[in-house]
Amino acid sequence: MDRKVFTAIGLMSGTSMDGIDVALLETDGEHITRLGPAETYAYDDATRERIRDAVRLAASLPPSFKIPDALDDAGRLMADRHAAAVLKFLVTNGIDRHQVDVIGFHGQTLRHAPELGLTWQVGDAQRLADLTGIRVVADFRRADVAAGGEGAPLAPLYHAALLRSAEGLGQRRPAVWPVAVLNLGGVGNVTWVEKPENPEILAFDTGPGNALIDDWVLAGSGARCDLGGELAAAGRVDDSLLAEWMRHPYFSQNAPKSLDRDAFAQCRPEGATLEDGAATLTAFTAASVAEASRQFPQAAAEWIVCGGGRHNPALMQALRERLGVTVKPVDVYGWRGDSLEAEAFGFLAVRALYGMPLSLPSTTRVKTPQPGGRIFHVMG
Numbered sequence: 022m023d024r025k026v027f028t029a030i031g032l033m034s035g036t037s038m039d040g041i042d043v044a045l046l047e048t049d050g051e052h053i054t055r056l057g058p059a060e061t062y063a064y065d066d067a068t069r070e071r072i073r074d075a076v077r078l079a080a081s082l083p084p085s086f087k088i089p090d091a092l093d094d095a096g097r098l099m100a101d102r103h104a105a106a107v108l109k110f111l112v113t114n115g116i117d118r119h120q121v122d123v124i125g126f127h128g129q130t131l132r133h134a135p136e137l138g139l140t141w142q143v144g145d146a147q148r149l150a151d152l153t154g155i156r157v158v159a160d161f162r163r164a165d166v167a168a169g170g171e172g173a174p175l176a177p178l179y180h181a182a183l184l185r186s187a188e189g190l191g192q193r194r195p196a197v198w199p200v201a202v203l204n205l206g207g208v209g210n211v212t213w214v215e216k217p218e219n220p221e222i223l224a225f226d227t228g229p230g231n232a233l234i235d236d237w238v239l240a241g242s243g244a245r246c247d248l249g250g251e252l253a254a255a256g257r258v259d260d261s262l263l264a265e266w267m268r269h270p271y272f273s274q275n276a277p278k279s280l281d282r283d284a285f286a287q288c289r290p291e292g293a294t295l296e297d298g299a300a301t302l303t304a305f306t307a308a309s310v311a312e313a314s315r316q317f318p319q320a321a322a323e324w325i326v327c328g329g330g331r332h333n334p335a336l337m338q339a340l341r342e343r344l345g346v347t348v349k350p351v352d353v354y355g356w357r358g359d360s361l362e363a364e365a366f367g368f369l370a371v372r373a374l375y376g377m378p379l380s381l382p383s384t385t386r387v388k389t390p391q392p393g394g395r396i397f398h399v400m401g
């Protein structure tokens with residue numbers, strides 16, 4: 022069946038809480054036919070603090086709760102910040118809003134506990150549709166969790182589509198397979214792809230990404246991250262602490278599986294110097310990725326890395342040492358490693374318009390391929 026190609030904007034505000042990624046693409050929900058511009062709009066400190074407060078408040082609520090007013094406010098704040106980002110994006114890139122068919126709005130994850138039937142992304146999607154004048158798809162994870170899935174990760178179908186679409190996009194593709202696409206955001210997640218033309222994929226969250234490193238560095242120095250991996254490079258790994266953290270039950274669970282941002286918050290190198298703590302946490306992320314590779318049906322011949330963690334040379338080096346195969350940033354294939362997740366939610370928005378699945382049993386453990394997302398038409 023020939024489906025119409027839609028122009029979509031994807032919006033991602035990830036677990037690092039650093040800002041909003043905006044990306045435009047054209048797709049029929051199966052193939053990506055064009056990648057448009059992509060931008061990141063950093064949050065100001067006050068917005069970042071309000072998000073952190075909302076995450077803390079959400080974490081403190083009992084399993085069955087009524088959404089406090091403060092979190093309704095967070096939903097409006099997210100809609101306003103995302104609307105401003107979209108409007109700026111359109112102006113900067115000379116795009117008329119009528120050229121955009123749909124926005125995929127992930128929202129800010131406040132809490133993710135699929136075992137309680139809960140995955141919570143905050144963001145008033147109706148308000149975003151009205152402020153931008155563009156139809157919005159949001160609430161991507163809810164249907165999957167309601168159907169017994171993990172609700173995450175959802176980018177894997179996009180990773181597979183990108184590998185499939187490489188030729189049409191004029192991109193190179195890995196020469197050896199299987200390939201593992203690793204996203205190092207606040208949390209890490211991986212998509213194992215057997216071959217580009219083969220729909221068999223396996224996906225799951227690997228463990229910590231950058232969030233533990235960021236939180237440690239913020240508490241110890243006030244800096245937002247271990248820029249350039251310099252602290253980790255100057256520190257020494259505490260192997261016994263690392264071994265203790267690797268005994269966390271998450272690592273022996275079978276994939277697919279997913280994580281809340283703060284699932285490993287108790288893994289703190291208390292008493293260590295800033296450098297040694299950063300080195301140990303960086304090794305923890307790399308070790309958890311290496312552990313993840315044991316779940317693959319067949320070893321990955323190459324790892325390609327997206328997300329902010331690929332900008333950290335100490336982390337990339339630790340990954341190379343522990344994986345023992347080629348590890349490259351996705352950018353070498355012409356992918357945009359900082360906007361891949363935003364692109365993914367643009368892609369998934371189009372799939373939602375078509376009622377196509379957003380997840381599979383092998384990506385979220387859901388029983389059958391699962392459609393999802395909720396459509397918000399412009400009213401105001």
Ligand SMILES: Nc1ncnc2c1ncn2[C@@H]1O[C@H](COP(=O)(O)OP(=O)(O)OP(=O)(O)O)[C@@H](O)[C@H]1O
Pocket residue numbers: 033034035036037038039204205206207208209230231232234235245246247248249250327328329330332333334362
């Ligand atoms: N130059 C750099 N040096 C070290 N770390 C960096 C650098 N640039 C980005 N990072 C790390 O990447 C993080 C941001 O990553 P990214 O934007 O992929 O996260 P996210 O999309 O919010 O997370 P998630 O994928 O979990 O939703 C920063 O918080 C920081 O830890």
Ligand SMILES: CC(=O)N[C@H]1[C@@H]2OC[C@@H](O2)[C@@H](O)[C@@H]1O[C@H](C)C(=O)O
Pocket residue numbers: 035036130132133140172173174175176177206207208209210226279280362
């Ligand atoms: C619940 C939630 O927001 N999960 C995020 C988070 O950040 C990385 C990892 O944990 C992944 O599972 C997911 O994001 C990406 C975009 C995904 O769904 O593929």
